[in-house]
Amino acid sequence: MKLRFLGHNAWHLTVESLSILIDPFLSSNSLAACSPDSLQADFILVSHGHGDHFGDTISIAKRTGAIVVSIAEIVSYCTQQGVKSTLAMNLGGSVQLPFGKVKMVPAIHSSTLPDGTPGGSPVGFLITLKGGLRLYFACDTALFSDMKFFSGVDYAALPIGDLFTMGPDDALEAVKIIHPRNVIPCHYGTWPPINQDVQAWKVRVEKETLSKCVVMKSGEELSLVNSLLR
Numbered sequence: 001m002k003l004r005f006l007g008h009n010a011w012h013l014t015v016e017s018l019s020i021l022i023d024p025f026l027s028s029n030s031l032a033a034c035s036p037d038s039l040q041a042d043f044i045l046v047s048h049g050h051g052d053h054f055g056d057t058i059s060i061a062k063r064t065g066a067i068v069v070s071i072a073e074i075v076s077y078c079t080q081q082g083v084k085s086t087l088a089m090n091l092g093g094s095v096q097l098p099f100g101k102v103k104m105v106p107a108i109h110s111s112t113l114p115d116g117t118p119g120g121s122p123v124g125f126l127i128t129l130k131g132g133l134r135l136y137f138a139c140d141t142a143l144f145s146d147m148k149f150f151s152g153v154d155y156a157a158l159p160i161g162d163l164f165t166m167g168p169d170d171a172l173e174a175v176k177i178i179h180p181r182n183v184i185p186c187h188y189g190t191w192p193p194i195n196q197d198v199q200a201w202k203v204r205v206e207k208e209t210l211s212k213c214v215v216m217k218s219g220e221e222l223s224l225v226n227s228l229l230r
């Protein structure tokens, strides 16, 4: 099981032979780890409609036949754009997929597709992989106290960029609520308005919490360690 950071909030999760992409914003991101044409995908999870998350979903789904997993409004939009394989969900719902269980959880943000179509509610994803490893992708969100329900996940990917999402202070509060074994900061540094000193944030996290802060560069891959084996 591997998690590769593709830049911003784009992720490539590999579980056995399955490829799962999350928020594949690549062709318009100068810091993206790869071009969308180079990726294989079996599933694409989309958190909300903004261009820096929806990204290359349509072209990757059409080329690969990947199943787009998203909230009903975004799935309808993808279908209208000619995507054949989709799975519509909504907040609080979960589904068992071949790589694990995906739960659609709240995010406090907004959601409009690049052409102005309303995208329903923005979401985050709580994923329980085969074997029990739990991952929380907060995606674009403000801090909210119900993050306590994701307490104890093995990996939490949290935005720290500020302006459009939580900034460093609120993301640190989120770590104190969630108590993840590992926290991976994301959604910073893509453009100057969301630049942050990620090493300073790592120092704060590791001084003030028991979580390990894993700073990933775009393109970097992490082997996910099963907490049940520790």
Ligand code: NI
Pocket: 048, 050, 053, 109, 110, 140, 164
């Ligand atoms: Ni957004």
Ligand code: MN
Pocket: 050, 052, 053, 140, 164, 187
């Ligand atoms: Mn965003």
